Amino acid sequence: QTVVTQEPSLSVSPGGTVTLTCGLSSGSVSTSYYPSWYQQTPGQAPRTLIYSTNSRSSGVPDRFSGSILGNKAALTVTGAQADDESDYYCVLYMGSGIWVFGGGTKLTVL
Amino acid sequence: EVQLVESGGGLVQPGGSLRLSCAASGFTVSSNYMSWVRQAPGKGLEWVSVIYTGGNPNYADSVKGRFTISRDNSKNTLYLQMSSLRGEDTAVYYCATLRGRGFDSWGQGTLVTVSS
Numbered sequence: 001q002t003v004v005t006q007e008p009s010l011s012v013s014p015g016g017t018v019t020l021t022c023g024l025s026s027g028s029v030s031t032s033y034y035p036s037w038y039q040q041t042p043g044q045a046p047r048t049l050i051y052s053t054n055s056r057s058s059g060v061p062d063r064f065s066g067s068i069l070g071n072k073a074a075l076t077v078t079g080a081q082a083d084d085e086s087d088y089y090c091v092l093y094m095g096s097g098i099w100v101f102g103g104g105t106k107l108t109v110l
Numbered sequence: 111e112v113q114l115v116e117s118g119g120g121l122v123q124p125g126g127s128l129r130l131s132c133a134a135s136g137f138t139v140s141s142n143y144m145s146w147v148r149q150a151p152g153k154g155l156e157w158v159s160v161i162y163t164g165g166n167p168n169y170a171d172s173v174k175g176r177f178t179i180s181r182d183n184s185k186n187t188l189y190l191q192m193s194s195l196r197g198e199d200t201a202v203y204y205c206a207t208l209r210g211r212g213f214d215s216w217g218q219g220t221l222v223t224v225s226s
């Protein structure tokens with residue numbers, strides 16, 4: 001069974017830069033998995049940040065960027081702000097009409 | 111403006127059935143890949159089902175054989191028929207559009223609670 005891995009928690013200082021990653025329990029993430037990223041605050045619906053590895057969704061500031069780093073997908077937040085404190089999820093398209101979410105990363109800005 | 115509004119959630123007994131609806135505006139459901147994603151209380155997101163523009167569906171193993179995704183083009187609405195419900199199906203259910211093999215616009219979600 002494929003498991004998509006994310007850091008359970010990360011912290012960043014205001015104005016700082018942080019990179020969240022999205023990996024596979026077995027194998028490497030490539031653009032062929034169309035990695036995408038979502039931000040969610042408690043009680044709210046997810047908000048799409050990045051799709052297809054590095055395409056920013058409409059209205060998303062360019063402080064958020066997606067990439068492949070080594071064998072993982074990555075979401076980099078530059079110039080972190082207090083309201084970036086949220087849960088972040090990645091999802092990978094496994095092919096054959098199957099998507100698998102990572103367990104999420106709780107980002108703290110302090 | 112794209113808008114998705116889910117409804118139909120509620121309390122249902124184990125083994126029961128429920129149908130969720132997702133009313134869309136600002137775009138045509140039948141011209142888009144559409145999906146359901148759920149989130150159990152305090153847990154992460156879980157993909158549930160997809161329906162393609164041609165009408166072909168697919169399901170996560172956890173719901174295969176129990177859930178059915180469909181759409182009504184005349185009502186521009188997406189549905190999720192859920193049967194043989196279990197406690198582990200308790201979650202907020204979101205409908206979402208798909209873009210570039212990722213999820214794009216999301217509804218606000220509807221809570222399904224499976225309990226006796």
